[in-house]
C-alpha cells in the first residue's frame with residue numbers, strides 16, 4: 001500500500017482509460033509528412049511552442065536514464081551560417097558545375113528556413129557505463145531517435161511542418177563552433193537537423209508493404 005502510494009495514485013486509472021482517442025493518435029502518426037524547407041512560407045513559427053515541444057519530446061524511453069539528447073534551437077543568423085557551411089560541404093573542392101549549382105541551391109534552401117533545431121546525442125565514451133555496457137552508445141542513439149519522432153509529431157500537431165535531415169554539414173570544421181557544440185565527436189554526435197516552418201504543401205503519403213510481410217504474428221498461437 002505504501003509503495004503504491006509512492007508510485008502515484010493514478011497508475012491504475014492511466015492503464016484503464018484512453019489518454020487521447022486512439023483514432024486521433026493514429027491520425028497524428030499517419031498524417032505526419034516530411035516537408036522540404038524550400039516549401040516553407042514567410043509565416044513565422046512560434047518558437048516558444050517549439051521550445052516547449054522539445055521539453056516534452058525528451059520524455060522518451062531511455063535505458064540507464066542517461067538523457068543523451070542535446071538540442072540547439074538556432075536563430076536566423078546561425079541558420080544562415082549552417083546553410084553556408086552545408087553549401088561548402090556539397091561543393092567540396094570540385095570545379096564540377098553541377099555540384100556548384102547544387103551547393104548554391106542547398107545554401108539558399110537551408111539558409112531561408114524559418115527554424116532549425118540541431119539534435120545531438122551525447123555519450124561519454126570514457127565513462128564507467130560505456131566501459132561496462134558498450135551497448136549504451138547504441139541505446140543512447142535509439143533514445144535520441146525516439147525523441148526526434150516525438151518532436152516531429154508534436155510539431156505536426158501544432159501545424160508546424162518539419163524535415164529531419166542528416167545532410168552532413170557536421171563534417172564542416174566550423175560547424176561545432178557555429179552551433180556551439182561543446183563536446184568533440186564521438187562523444188557528442190549530430191543525430192538530426194530538424195528544419196521547421198509553415199507550408200500549405202504536403203507530400204503524398206509513402207506506400208508501405210503489407211504488414212504480413214513485416215510481422216510474424218504468433219499472438220493467436222495456442
Ligand SMILES: Cc1cc2nc3c(=O)[nH]c(=O)nc-3n(C[C@H](O)[C@H](O)[C@H](O)COP(=O)(O)O)c2cc1C
Nearest residue numbers: 032033034035163164165166167168191203205206
Ligand atoms: C534518420 C533520418 C535521416 C533522414 N535524412 C534525410 C536527409 O538527409 N534528407 C532528406 O531529404 N530526408 C531525410 N529524412 C527524411 C526521410 O527521407 C523521410 O522520412 C522519408 O522520405 C519518408 O517520408 P515521411 O517522413 O513523409 O514519412 C531522414 C529521415 C530519418 C528518419
